[in-house]
Amino acid sequence: MAMPRPTAAQFAYGTCTVIFSTLAMLLLSRTSSGPGVALIAVAALALGLLVAMTVPQPRTRAVSAVPPRRIGVDREPARVPAAARVSAGAGEATRGRAA
Numbered sequence: 001m002a003m004p005r006p007t008a009a010q011f012a013y014g015t016c017t018v019i020f021s022t023l024a025m026l027l028l029s030r031t032s033s034g035p036g037v038a039l040i041a042v043a044a045l046a047l048g049l050l051v052a053m054t055v056p057q058p059r060t061r062a063v064s065a066v067p068p069r070r071i072g073v074d075r076e077p078a079r080v081p082a083a084a085r086v087s088a089g090a091g092e093a094t095r096g097r098a099a
Contacts, residue, residue, distance in 0.1 A: 006052065014052030018044045 022044040031037060 007055070010052040010055045013055050014048040017051040018048035021047050 022040060025040045025044065026037070029036065029040065031040065
């Protein structure tokens, strides 16, 4: 089974997470020693990898053997209740007689 390629969103989220989490941890810890900076860098990389892997993958649509139905071709016309059927000129005729 082939491993899926990462998307642009995964790269972007992972990169932003690594950069911002590294800066935040360095500023909050105020460390200046080599091992402390290395530990923060490794932790930021792990956090960026975690974020990049949890970004949802785009779903692929299954190919169907049945062609899609065209709207209105195979369907019966909508039935309108008798009470809703009003002729277009019905209101005009009554107004004309009243005048």
